[in-house]
Amino acid sequence: MRGERADVAEPIPETPLLVLKGVSKRFGGLRAVSDLDLTVGRGELRCLIGPNGAGKSTVFKLIVGFERPTTGAITFDGAEIDAWPTWRRARQGLSIKMQIPGVYPELTVEDNMRVAAQHHVRGEQMEEAIERLLARVGLSGTGHMLTKNLSHGEQQWLEIGMALSVNPKLLLLDEPTAGMGPGETEATGQLIASLNADGVTILVIEHDMALVRQIARTVTVLHLGRIFAEGTIAEIEVNPAVTDIYLGKT
């Protein structure tokens, strides 16, 4: 096992893609995440829901490496990544779309894509790859625009395009439809589902239950930094305890 762990370039198909084992994160006295076990299998589309302050965003920060866990271990694609800096995790196929659009407003759309894709796309294929991805997220023909001139929804899609350009093994989406109207939300949901159909493993934080219903097969409910419930969307929606925590009864 130990020998295999060093050999991270070789995927190990039978292991799950992402494993969080006994992960806790404390900010001083505050336990943002507490003894969390979370496993995401290859090809899954998993939604992470929970009321405000449940620790969802902290979980994402721990996975990408913005924060280090106080205790516990994170394994990604068979490798223990706890000690890895963020950039190394990214190069191993971990990609994130952040909650506040993490695009570069002062760069053109094309340069945004280029920055994201550079480590994964050869120079001569770059322009074609950018065109293809922009078409996929519905932004064809905007390449020369300054990103700050895009609408909020367009920036969200651009960021999904950027997150995709790295051919991710795992795509983390933190509230991908925040600030979108119903039509845009619907389109985003279709995009996410089609990406997953193409084989991208996706972990989504989402508040919009309509979207969760649209895309998710498995839903994990986080509450007070712990896993509160896990199951299909149908199971979760009829679970009275889950409704209670959303209404603030627990």
Place this chain on the structure above:
Amino acid sequence: MRRGAALLRAENVAFVVFLAFMLVYPLTTDEFSILNTAYFMAITLMALSLAMIWGKAGILSFGQTAFFGIGGYLYGIYTLNVLGAGATWVGILVGVLAGALTAAVLGYFMFYGGVNDVFVGLTTLALTLVLQTFMAQTAGPEWTVGEARLNGYNGMYTPQISVGDIPLFGRPLYFLYLGILVGVYLLLRWLAGTRWGYGLLALQENRPRTETFGYNVRLMQVQVFALAGGVAALSGVLYASWGSYIDPSSMGLTAAITPVIYVAIGGRRSLTAAMISSMVLLKLSQSLASEAPQYALVIFGVLALLAVLFVPEGFVVAIFNALDRWIFRRPSAGERVAPSEVAADARRAG
């Protein structure tokens, strides 16, 4: 075809005109003006170094003069101690490496510590001022390194760049300096267009985000800081060799602010603008100095303030952008393009 059209931009045309002028100029003027212009080129390298880190990587260093001074002094110390043919050329290398190494060490402490933005400016400015006060008190005879006497505020004598035993002078010196200036300029422009350069462009807007795209942000910051330190040191080397002399005031507060002023007035995002702006302002400052010495810096201060307040892209870049719009009929390289109708049209068409 697309690439050829992309090259026809005001910035590139300006560079070609600048280069043509610099090539012809020494054939039209006297020895004094030739040497004088060589001095401008030496100092302009420092402006280029600042434009690289400030404009292309978002790191505002107030202490490029520290590396300038380190380069100049180390060049002097080496060439005074090692004689013989070719020693001055090795001396250039020694000065440049010393500057780059110092910048790398300082950069490691700053960027790996997580220090950024204004604190980088403060730390680098503190470095150059401390070096200045330190060098200023080396007047005594105990401050000698081998044959090299540091000589405090009186300044240190340094040998000139020589071929064989003959110091370079006049046009050969001019063309050497021009070659170095243009070479460094082209190198930096090439680097800015590489994968690494795009990463720098990205990290100046958002460091954590750029890290999530697989860029080793801190390492890249140290690298570009060291590169700029090396270029600033080269500037100091050429300055010391040009005048056979370097003194602590080259690392003082007034010296430290001048590259910032030149780059702010010209435009930090463009290496071409920074280079041309620095050459023109150096010439202007010299003309003013013969008429009214104190006023040059006040005027430059006012110009820089006006630039930051009203023309943040810089005066020279603003001219480039205007030319791009009116003559070359293309959207300017940066701001104020692409109204959203364009995108809407494009989407409808696509």
Place this chain on the structure above:
Amino acid sequence: MDGVFNALYQFQVSFSLLLLSAIGLAVIFGMMGVINLAHGEFMMLGAYITTIAGTNGAPLALAMLLGALGVGLFGAVMEIVVVRRLYGRLLDTVAATWAVGLILSQGTLILTGPSMQGISSPFGSFSVGATSYSWYRVALGLVSVALLIGLYLLFMKTKYGLRARATIQNPSIARALGVDTPRMYTITFALGSALAGLAGGLFAPTATIVPFFGVNYIVEAFVTVIVGGANALVGTPIAAALLGAVNAALGTEFGLYIGRVGLLLTTIVIIRVLPDGISGLIDRWRMRPTDSRSGR
């Protein structure tokens, strides 16, 4: 015994030098995140006003007060004319304030020439053992402490202080609660500038009055603010004490220049460990999640 006294004396001299140099810069940085690179020139301006008032017959304390007021006023104008227009453009703000500093020092050079008749240091001296000490330097130490207490009361016990703390914590929430944040910024910039002017006036009797007066203090001001971080009331004095100890120890043993080199090296090592300075460390002790890794 003499040695102990000498060490204490040197320490408090270094401490007050660092604290007074830095406090104005730190107050502005703490609230606005802006570094006023004209800080040294503001001190110079304070020294000039104090000196001119002093040589024209004003009592020293009044002359210093005039220096503080004059520079405070200038700071308010600069905030409105320059700094406010650059909101959100931190590096540009710094470059702009530096340009103002350049205009001030060169302008002073044009107007008053390379130097000015200074005022002599009051209070005379005293001796412990064989060494003679300046009462004025002791007074500067006491003034530093008094100033800190005054600032503490200002920020903790007044309406301005309450609004200021609210603005530091979260400007948009403060605005929503009815705090006129632009006005807070103007007042705070004026306060920081006045403190710079006061420091210049306080140092005026101990230095030669030249247009580049500020250069003698800005390294001290910078390193103290870098090490202290954003909390002017706690971070700055602790940083001044820490660096003051280093400076006093090295300076007494090896001279002024090595003292300055030591200050810088200490600072560079400290930022590797504490990028947000001592204030950042205190925040961590208070157990707040840090936002230092999140984007702007």
